[in-house]
Amino acid sequence: MATSSAAQSATHLRHVIARTARWLRHAGAEEVTLLGPTLTAALATVERHGPLAPSELADRERIRRPSATRIVAKLEEHDLVTRTPDPADGRSCRVAITEPGRDHLQAIRSRKDAVLARRLAELSAEDRATLDRAADILERLVDRR
Known part of the structure; x- marks a missing residue:
């Protein structure tokens, strides 16, 4: 019975997380980015893990x-990343985020936070506390190795 309950919870949670992610991706970024989700995700990966080689970006983004x-190339056209020669391999380059790239991601994140904050403000303090606790639990769940 516990397995069935865990399986049902997993299905429900996966569905709600996916819907929430989609909602935030669209509601939060529409007015501040023309990049689309693929380029924005790649830019965030460069910010988080860069400078990195394009092959590392491909691995991390699973492309x-x-x-x-x-x-x-598209991110570089928008001055969101720079390429520099890889000192260890002259045939390759390293990709790093630029200040405009950081500013762009910050604008997207701020917009998403504002959209979510407006929705959270409609909830009771008790519901917001429950969601805070759920966020902590989810963080522990995904950080487990």
């Missing part, structure tokens, strides 16, 4: 190397 190269 093919040619796709990563095209994404880097």
